[in-house]
Amino acid sequence: MATAVPLSTKYTLPILGYGVLQVAPEKAPEFVAKALEVGYRHIDSATMYQNEAACGEAIRASGLPRESVFYTSKSPPDQHGYDATVKGFEASLQKSGLDYIDLYLLHTPFGGKEGRIGGWKALLEAQRAGKVRSIGVSNWGVHHLQELEDWIQETDAKEGKGTGGKISVGQWEIHPWLARKDITDWCAKHGVVVEAYSPLVRGLKMHDPLLKALAEKYGKSPAQILLRWSVQQGFVPLPKSEKENRMRENADIFDFELSADDMKTLETGKYETTIWDPTTDTS
Template sequence: MSTVPNVPNVALADGNTIPQLGYGVWQVENDVAADVVGQALEAGYRHIDTAKVYGNEEGVGRALRDSGLPREDVFITTKLWNEDQDYDNAIAALDASLERLGTDHVDLYLIHWASPKQGKYVEAWKALIELQKQGKARSIGVSNFPQEQLEEIIEATGVTPVVHQIELHPDFAQPELRAYGEEHGILTESWSPLGQGGELLKDPVITEIAEAHDATAAQVVIAWHLAIGNIVIPKSVTPERIVSNLAAADVTLTDGELERLATLDKGEAGRIGPNPADADF
């Protein structure tokens, strides 16, 4: 797989690699996705993160085809939605995603939420293991899993996810789940990496560091994710920000700056999205 300029490829426990900085398309309409993903690929992103429930896999696939890039040069992630967690439905759901994306495989397939009250996440994980054996998913992982459910799928199958995608930003740094991931060879991937609504980017600690680096506040936060080892998938539909977010790979923070940013963690009070332990949608 080609290396994106300035963006490191990090090793997954299964022997594959993933570009550490990617482009996310949550809340991007299908037709818009075809345009902005095209812009992202042109800017140099080689990692696109989508999901069935986003409703824009078709647009992502269109952008990929229109880019003229070889399929092997672009890392594509999609996700299994909660209603499809039955074993057979999970197998069929990836086939449907592949059809919408216009490809014969994804590079990473994730269970989108543990949805513990459904009680089907072990069944879903077994389906993902089979899909990896079939070559339809090069790597498999999970998203929004409490530690208890993570432990359960590993114990039930002997197969450990290579990636865990969770809400993570300086206000909600999730040190316990990150530590569990490091201990078990699971890379942490951050969704809503810049927080939501722009409030985080106004924090004086972040704006002062940004000024010192002649960088944007968003670039500082993305650089923080990269420095602590997270995979990060910022989303923007603004052409300038698509480009500037990628350039965050060139921002190197000092140890002192990383220590200052670590003080922003508010623990559970910093969470924006649903708590995966309670999510039953």
């Protein structure tokens, strides 16, 4: 769990995160505190989750040095453009009660090109002001990513290298039944670290014969097989659990390695989303 992935900024991202999607605000302080106690040093929240304040509370109360805990949040998914993103970011920062946010993502690609570029400009300003250390996107398709990358390159050419910023991290629903090879290949080419949310497929595949066979072979749980697959793909998985034993189980994935052949068997070729799929937005 101490392994950290280098970002395009000078910072690093812990290889395993604790996701708090659908964790009730009143329960989040307890669960985040427990995750930190177990050893997680990467907490992933969002405006939409309505638990940013609870996450910040747990981080502050942990007694851990602030720089040792990597905290992520995301913009309101239904608000786009420069002004809305400025407002959303400031609200996220205030709710957290932290001096800075480690990573802030544009949660969706909605709002058209103007909304996407405007939101990016807002994050660049927050980054330059030291309010956020790294910035990125979530749920963007390759066409959205390339559009932003083109704008970054054009801005760098006009105003100087680095002025357009850098997409440090991208976050998507990713698992063997939704591998998103087009997106992950694009990210690899452009130095974008990939985070995988819903890496456990929201529990829908735990009895799948493919997973069960691998779990038996390696003496691990189906969840551990899925998380190990994610790590070996070079992703940063963000599992969620409200039970301490599951938190510990999800972290116990660094004492084994799936063989190349077994990794191959997990290439299902499926495209099965479990929540939503903003990557297909054409605005």
